[in-house]
Amino acid sequence: MQKVIEKAGKAFLTGNEAAAWAALAAGAEIMFGYPITPQNEIMHYWTRLAPKYGRGFLQTEDEISAGFTVCGAVQAGKKAFTATAGPGNTLMQEPFSMAEAMRLPLVAIIQQRGGPSSGTVIYSQQEVTLTTFGGNGEGHRIVYSTASHQEIYDYVIKAFNTAWKYRFPTFVLGDGYQAKMREPLVMYDPEEKGMEMVKPYPLVGLEGKIGEGREPQHLCNIYSMEEELYEVVMKFAAEYEAIAPEVVEYEEKNCDDAEILILAHGVVSRAADDAVKALRAQGIKAGYFRPITLRPFPGRQLREVIAKSGAKKMLIAESAYGQFDRLVKQEIYGETIPIYNLFMPGVGIIDYDIVNKVKSIL
Amino acid sequence: MVLPATPKSWYLPTKPHKFCPGCGHGIVLKALGEAIDELGIQDKTVFGCDIGCSLLSWNFFACDSIQTHHGRTTPVMVGIKRARPELITIGYMGDGGGYSIGSQHLLNAAVRNEKITVILVNNTNYGMTGGQMAPTTLPGQKTETTPYGRDPEITGYPTKGPEFVAALTSDGAYVARGTVSKYKQLKRFIKNALQNQIEGNGFSFVEALSTCPTNWRTNAQQTWSFLEDEMEKYFPVGEFKSPLGKGEK
Incomplete structure (x- = not known):
């Protein structure tokens, strides 16, 4: 397969463009898509580049x-x-559940828009429940929540490896802001960087004569x-739990001595990171914890952060009305740290919002 | 006793099959099996079956086979064919899967002239779920959801599938309607539909008129009479479109 990125280099792109380049660099061979904002440009760049x-x-x-x-x-x-958003994500839960049931290495990029229903075409974090636990299944999926264009590039590449290695449908969960903003990032060839790309293999249309060396696949x-x-x-549940420790990713900052822990995911974690810096500058010991994988969730790591920091309070900030909050709570059942929230469904959250909220609860 | 020969492409560990006595699926699948054998495509065929009675064919053939969801066999077959054009992909579905829940997929695959073969069994009802009205239920026909007979004023007239597929497809498509009462013709249509895919001409579609005595609640004579006298009158049998030579009406 022809190399897409000959030499690693800086680029200044929208997140959708970064996603298309990453899929190419990861060796994706075909995209199937249907127009819906704010993911359209993934298709637009793919259709220009793919041929x-x-x-x-x-x-x-x-x-x-x-x-x-x-x-x-x-x-x-x-x-x-494929890539989709909002009502498109709702419709795709049917094929996603087939992918779960048949352990298909499906990769989907979700650029969240406002909901419910057609909501807005702009931004939200309201597709967390749908992407992690949608469909009539048990959430045997892997979901990466990205916070920057570099991460979109990195995790789209990684998603193909994760999907083909573990055979659980894998999602890159972005949002309209990440989709449409321009931001600098470094694009690279994953193999040049030392990443081994998992080779795909067929489940049907196998080599050989049926009855003479191979059985038909049913x-x-x-x-x-x-x-x-x-x-x-x-069996799926046991396999999912067994691989979860290898798959889980998270980020924590300033948690060792934190009196208050701020939890966020995706693009909101950037506001949380800035808020921690601002609060620290004002003498308030804040720390920040961010799951990168929403499924599987870094629950054990979060409990450890709560324990080692001895924090007295926790704030959960999200651009949805408690979808992330529910994920967190089910993972840390039994912890007694008081939890506060900043729910802003469908609108952006900036450091100032989080700083003010922290001050109001301290 | 000499048993009739079974097609080589049938998967014998799953025989005898699980369709009801008197059901037409076995006849359609025999015609399909013989066509696969005669064309020598068993090893590169991927057979996809829809939900409904069609599902009982999921391990019917000694060919790679996939179950999908109700109505979604067409896009799964499209995905396989687009990914691996050298494979022969056959979508097998009922009238509910093809003309109702999956109609947008059938329609658009036909418009795009996807190089797949779809075989749709029309038995005028939803068999697996217990005999509800299908898009193909005849006017006046009693089903579980039309217990007083289908009233076209309320639910419209039966879908004529090959007619709409023929109207939507462009050059290269193959479209026919056969019936289990005319086995040789049905087999010829199915074989043509596969040959058309092998040649890469375009979308290939065969509707097979079939029987459902279990849900029709008919005896052997009534079953055959409903097929030949009622269904074949409403749904004309023949080739609607063929790039393989002159169409047979």
Whole structure:
């Protein structure tokens, strides 16, 4: 496959453009997509770049089809992906649940927009519940919540490896701000950087003659008896829990002596980071914890931070009405630290908002 | 006793199959199996089956096979074909999956002239879920959701699938309607539809009129009579579009 980035170098791009370049650099062979704001430019850049590198694209009739064509393409053994947002993410829960059930290495980039319903086309963090636990399944998915364009580039590449290595559908959860803003980042070829890219392989359309060296593949996602399904789901759960420690990623700053812990994810964690600096400058001992993987969640690490800091209070800030808050609480069940929140559904949060909130609860 | 020969591409550990006595699926799948054998494509065929009675075919063939979701077989087959054009992809579905919940996929795959083959079994009802009205239920026909007979004033007239697929597709598409009452013709249509994909001409679609005595609540004679006298009258059998030579009406 032709190299996309010959030499690592700085670029000044929108997040959507960074995502398209990253998918190319990761060796994605085909994208299936359907227009929805704010992810459109991922398709726009992909459709301009892909033919130059012999990669494919299909604009499908809707998001249901985009998700299912990705399911088909990965079963045929190709690195395939899609991107969507908002109501499109809702529709894609059906193919995402098939990917969960059949352990398909589907990759999807989600650029969150306001909700519920058509909401806004702009920004939110309101697709956390949908992306982590959507569909009629158990949330056996891997979800990276990015905070910068560099991370979009890094984690889109990583998502293909994660998906093909562990065979759980993998999501890069961005948002409209990250999608549309321009920001500097360094683009690189992952293999030049020493990353080993996981090779895709087919589940159907295998080599060889059936009956003479190979058996036909019969892949199912529906079971006749409760016990059969039970065994499958329990096996998936055990495998998911076993790989979770390898997959979990998080970031913490200034937590050792923190009196108050500030929790945020995605782009809001940048405001939280700045707020901690501002509060520290004013003599308030604040610390910051940010899960990068929302699924699996760094619950053990968060408990350790609570314990080692001895913090008296915790503030959860998010651009949604408690979706991240619920994730955090279910992970730290039993902890007694008082939890406060700053819920701003569908609007941006800046350091000033967090600083004011902290001062109001101290 | 000499048993009839089974197609080489059938997967024998799952035989006898699980369709109801008198169901037409077995006939359609026999025609498909023989067509696969005669074209020598067993090793590179990917068979995708929809939810509904079609699902019972998921391990019917000694071909790589995939279950999907209700109505979503078409996009899964499109994804496979786009990823690996050298494979022969066959989507197998019922009238509910193709004409109702998955109609947007069927319609758009036809418009894009996707180089896949879709075989749709029309038995005028949702069999697996217990005999509800399908898009193909005939006017006046009783089903679980039209217990007094389908009233076209309320639910419209039956969907004529090959007619709409033929109207939407461009050159290169193959479109036909066969019936399990005319086996040789049905097999020829299915084989043509596969040949059309092998040649890479365009979308290939065969509707097969079929029987459902379980949900029709008919005996053998009534079953056959409903198929030949009612269904075939409403749904004309023949080739609607063929790039392979002169169409047969």
